[in-house]
Amino acid sequence: MSGKSVFGSIIGSTIISVLIIGVLLYFIGPILLPGLTEQDADLQNKYDELAERDLVLQYKYDEWNTAAYIWDHDDSSYMKMEDTEINITIEQDSRIYATFSAMALLSLDDSFAGRSSYNISLVVEDVVNRTIMVIYFDGAPATSYYRETSVNLYINLITESLPAGTYTVAIYWVSTFNAIGTNSLSVAHAPKYNYTRTMFVQELKSI
Structure with a gap:
């Protein structure tokens, strides 16, 4: 072979x-x-x-201890909460995740009777919002004494993918019922005790 x-x-x-x-x-x-x-x-x-995860490209955090009030006899349209906003500039197709938290004080006049209610909205301006309600109801006659009650506020949201640009994240609130008496909802109502309100904003990118 x-x-x-x-x-x-x-x-x-x-x-x-x-x-x-x-x-x-x-x-x-x-x-x-x-x-x-x-x-x-x-x-x-x-x-x-x-x-399926998101990468955090950046975050911003702020807190404020200046008092902000809304009265139940105010105009029935949403108002921006004073000193409570964050601006963030994002890349193309990023999403925004935001949270807001605060300790609020509901103050009821001595002539109050019935219902006091407010809507509080976390807003990415011109994009989306999430809203919660604060409500107090008492069906009894007026008690002739002043009342206060504290309320924990917490709201969060996440957007869809957004175009590149600068976005404003802010808090808006409104009284939804004009009750008897001079009644209010406030945050950071006692600056000396450092009752703050906080906002946390992230830019997320899917990876």
């Missing part, structure tokens, strides 16, 4: 062996080595989870 024939036989045998081993591994490998397919599945799951 010539050298070329021997060499050709070796090459042919090698190719056939590789094909046979490949077929066996394809069909029998998952049975003999189940850990490999489980690891592949774990890696795929981790990739899928990562693909």
Whole structure:
């Protein structure tokens, strides 16, 4: 047998062996080595989870201890809460996540009777808002004494993907009922005690 024939036989045998081993591994490998397919599945799951996450590109935080009031006899249109806004400049297709929190004081006149109610909105101006209600109801006659009650305010929101630009995140509020007496809702009503209101804003990008 010539050298070329021997060499050709070796090459042919090698190719056939590789094909046979490949077929066996394809069909029998998952049975003999189940850990490999489980690891592949774990890696795929981790990739899928990562693909659904958001990357925080930037954040802004601020707090204010200046008093802000709204009275239930004020105009029945939304007003911007004083000194309570953050401006943020974002990239194309980013989203905005924002939270607002505060301790509020509801003050009721000694002639109050019935209902006192307010809406408070966290707003990305010209984009979206989320609103909560503060309400107090007393069906009894006026008590002839002044009343106060504290209320925890917390609102959050997240936008859809937005065009690049600068956005204003602010708080708006409105009285929704003009009750008897001079009644109000306030935040940071006692600056000396550092009753603050806070806002936290993030720019998120899907990865």
